[in-house]
Amino acid sequence: MNRIKTDICILGAGSGGLSVAAGAVQMGASVTLLEGGKMGGDCLNYGCVPSKAMISAAHYAHAQAHSAAFGIANVTPQVDYAAVKDHVHEVIGAIAPHDSVERFEGLGVNVITEYGRFISETEVQAGDTVIEARRFVIATGSSPLVPPIEGLDQVDYLTNETLFDLRETPSRLVIIGGGPIGMEMAQAHARLGVPVTVVEGDKVLNKDDPEITAIALERIRADGVEIEEGFKVVTVSPEGGVTVSAEDGRSVTGSHLLVAVGRKANVDSLDLDKAGVKYDRAIKVDEGLKTSNKRVYAIGDVTGGLQFTHKASYDATVIIKSMLFGLPSKAKSDHIPWATYTDPEIAQVGLTEAQAKKRHGAGVEVLRFKFAENDRAQAEKRTEGLIKVMVHKGKPVGASMVGMRAGELIQPYALAIANGLKISALTSMVSPYPTMTEVTKRAAGQYYVPRLFENDTVKRVVGFVQKYVP
Numbered sequence: 084m085n086r087i088k089t090d091i092c093i094l095g096a097g098s099g100g101l102s103v104a105a106g107a108v109q110m111g112a113s114v115t116l117l118e119g120g121k122m123g124g125d126c127l128n129y130g131c132v133p134s135k136a137m138i139s140a141a142h143y144a145h146a147q148a149h150s151a152a153f154g155i156a157n158v159t160p161q162v163d164y165a166a167v168k169d170h171v172h173e174v175i176g177a178i179a180p181h182d183s184v185e186r187f188e189g190l191g192v193n194v195i196t197e198y199g200r201f202i203s204e205t206e207v208q209a210g211d212t213v214i215e216a217r218r219f220v221i222a223t224g225s226s227p228l229v230p231p232i233e234g235l236d237q238v239d240y241l242t243n244e245t246l247f248d249l250r251e252t253p254s255r256l257v258i259i260g261g262g263p264i265g266m267e268m269a270q271a272h273a274r275l276g277v278p279v280t281v282v283e284g285d286k287v288l289n290k291d292d293p294e295i296t297a298i299a300l301e302r303i304r305a306d307g308v309e310i311e312e313g314f315k316v317v318t319v320s321p322e323g324g325v326t327v328s329a330e331d332g333r334s335v336t337g338s339h340l341l342v343a344v345g346r347k348a349n350v351d352s353l354d355l356d357k358a359g360v361k362y363d364r365a366i367k368v369d370e371g372l373k374t375s376n377k378r379v380y381a382i383g384d385v386t387g388g389l390q391f392t393h394k395a396s397y398d399a400t401v402i403i404k405s406m407l408f409g410l411p412s413k414a415k416s417d418h419i420p421w422a423t424y425t426d427p428e429i430a431q432v433g434l435t436e437a438q439a440k441k442r443h444g445a446g447v448e449v450l451r452f453k454f455a456e457n458d459r460a461q462a463e464k465r466t467e468g469l470i471k472v473m474v475h476k477g478k479p480v481g482a483s484m485v486g487m488r489a490g491e492l493i494q495p496y497a498l499a500i501a502n503g504l505k506i507s508a509l510t511s512m513v514s515p516y517p518t519m520t521e522v523t524k525r526a527a528g529q530y531y532v533p534r535l536f537e538n539d540t541v542k543r544v545v546g547f548v549q550k551y552v553p
C-alpha cells in the first residue's frame with residue numbers, strides 16, 4: 084500500500100471538485116484529486132453539456148419547421164437521431180480536455196483515477212493508495228434516483244446516465260417526472276420528431292412561479308409534448324413496450340421510458356461513519372460547508388439543496404477561502420440563480436412572488452414587463468415572455484423570467500441581488516438598442532411609474548418650474 088500526505092484531498096472531479104482543485108493548487112496548496120468515474124462528473128458527461136447540446140439540435144429542427152413567418156418556407160426536418168447523438172458526444176469531447184487528468188496534472192494536481200473511501204477521520208483509501216490530508220473535500224455529486232416503483236426493475240429504462248448513448252429513435256418516449264430534466268428532454272425530443280408523454284405526480288416545473296411556467300408550457304405543449312399531471316406512477320409493466328400506470332387508473336404506453344424523478348446523493352460507498360461525517364439523504368454541512376468532522380468539507384450535489392453546476396462551483400469558492408487562508412466563510416443561497424432550458428427558457432434568482440410575499444408581507448412590490456413590449460423580441464417574433472421583479476425597500480429581492488434566452492437575461496438581477504444593489508442600479512444602466520436585455524431595465528423602470536408619472540406632487544413641481552423658472 085502506498086501512503087501519501089497532502090494539504091487537500093478532494094473526492095470527486097465534477098464541477099465542485101475541479102473548481103476546488105484548480106483554485107487551491109494555483110494558490111500554492113498541495114492537492115490530491117480522486118475520481119473513479121469520468122473526469123468532469125455529471126455536468127460534462129451525463130448532465131448539462133449533453134442535454135444542452137441536444138436542445139441545440141432540437142432548436143435547429145424546430146427552426147426549419149417554423150420559418151414561414153419570416154418569409155422562408157417551412158421544411159420538414161430530416162432528423163437522424165443517431166447523428167444528433169454524435170453531435171452531443173462531439174460537444175462533450177470538445178470540452179473534455181478542460182476537465183482532463185492531463186490538464187489538472189499540468190496544473191500540479193496529483194490525480195488518482197480511483198474511487199476513494201474513508202478509513203479513518205484523517206485518511207482516505209483510493210485503490211492501493213492511502214491519502215492522509217489536512218483537509219478533505221467530499222464532492223461526489225449525485226446519481227439518478229430510481230424509486231421503488233412496482234415493476235420498474237422488470238423493464239429497460241433510461242436515466243440521464245444512459246439517455247445520451249441511446250442511438251435508436253424512440254417511437255414514443257414516456258418520461259416519469261416533469262422537473263427540469265424531464266421537461267428539457269421532453270421538448271427536445273418532441274422537436275426532433277419523437278412523440279413524448281410526460282407523467283408527473285404533482286404539477287410540472289413545480290419549483291418555479293406558476294405564472295411564469297404557464298407561458299413556457301403553452302409552447303412546450305404546442306411542440307407536441309403531452310403532459311399528464313397528478314399522475315403518480317405506482318406500477319410499470321413491459322406491456323406494449325413499456326406501460327406506466329397511476330393510482331387513479333390512468334396509464335400511458337411507449338417504446339422507451341426515461342426516469343427523471345430527482346437525485347440521490349452519492350454517499351453510500353464513502354464509509355462516512357469511519358470519518359465521523361454525519362449524513363442522512365445528503366451530507367450535513369454547516370454554513371461554512373464543514374461536515375460534523377471539521378477537517379472534512381462537503382460541496383455541490385452531495386449536500387442536497389440547490390443542485391446546479393454553478394452552485395457547486397460557488398461552494399468551491401466558499402471553502403477555498405476558509406481552507407487556504409483560514410478565514411471565516413459562509414455559503415449563502417439567496418443569490419444563486421437557476422435556469423431551465425426549455426424554449427422559452429425559465430429563469431429565477433432570489434425569491435419568487437409567493438416567497439417574497441411570505442417573507443416580507445405587504446411591503447413587497449411586484450414589477451412586471453412583457454417581452455411583447457420589447458422591439459427586438461418583436462423582430463425575432465419571440466414576444467411570449469414575462470419578467471417579474473419582487474422589490475422590498477427599494478431593492479430587488481427576486482426576479483422570475485420566462486422568454487427567449489431568459490437564462491442570459493436574468494443576470495443583471497443576479498448581479499443586483501448578489502451585491503445588494505438598489506433597483507435604481509438597474510435603471511441607471513444604459514442598454515444598447517434593440518436588445519432583449521432591455522426588458523430587465525424596463526421592468527426596473529416600472530418601479531418609478533407610480534412615483535414619477537402618477538404622482539400629483541411631481542406634476543405640481545413640474546407645473547411650477549414650467550410657469551415660474553425662466
Ligand SMILES: Cc1cc2nc3c(=O)[nH]c(=O)nc-3n(C[C@H](O)[C@H](O)[C@H](O)COP(=O)(O)OP(=O)(O)OC[C@H]3O[C@@H](n4cnc5c(N)ncnc54)[C@H](O)[C@@H]3O)c2cc1C
Nearest residue numbers: 095097098099120124125130131199224383384390391392
Ligand atoms: C440531465 C441533467 C442536466 C443538468 N443540467 C444542468 C444545467 O443546465 N445547469 C446546471 O447548473 N446544472 C445542471 N445539472 C446539474 C449538474 O449536473 C450538477 O448540479 C453538477 O454536476 C453537480 O456537481 P458536483 O461536483 O456536485 O457533482 P458531479 O458533477 O456529479 O461530480 C461528482 C463526481 O464524483 C465522482 N465520485 C463519486 N464518488 C466518488 C468517490 N467515492 N471517490 C472519487 N470520486 C467519486 C463521480 O464519479 C463524479 O464524477 C444537470 C443535471 C442533469 C442530470
Ligand SMILES: NC(=O)c1ccc[n+]([C@@H]2O[C@H](COP(=O)([O-])OP(=O)(O)OC[C@H]3O[C@@H](n4cnc5c(N)ncnc54)[C@H](O)[C@@H]3O)[C@@H](O)[C@H]2O)c1
Nearest residue numbers: 260261262263264265283284315316343344345390422423
Ligand atoms: N437547467 C438546469 O439547471 C437543470 C436541468 C436538469 C437538471 N437539473 C438539476 O437536476 C435536478 C434533478 O432534476 P429532476 O428533473 O430529475 O428532478 P426534480 O426533483 O426537479 O423533478 C422530479 C419530478 O418528478 C416527480 N415525481 C417523483 N416521483 C414520481 C412518480 N412516481 N410519478 C410521477 N412523477 C414523479 C416529482 O413530483 C418532480 O416534479 C434538478 O433539481 C436540478 O437541480 C438542472
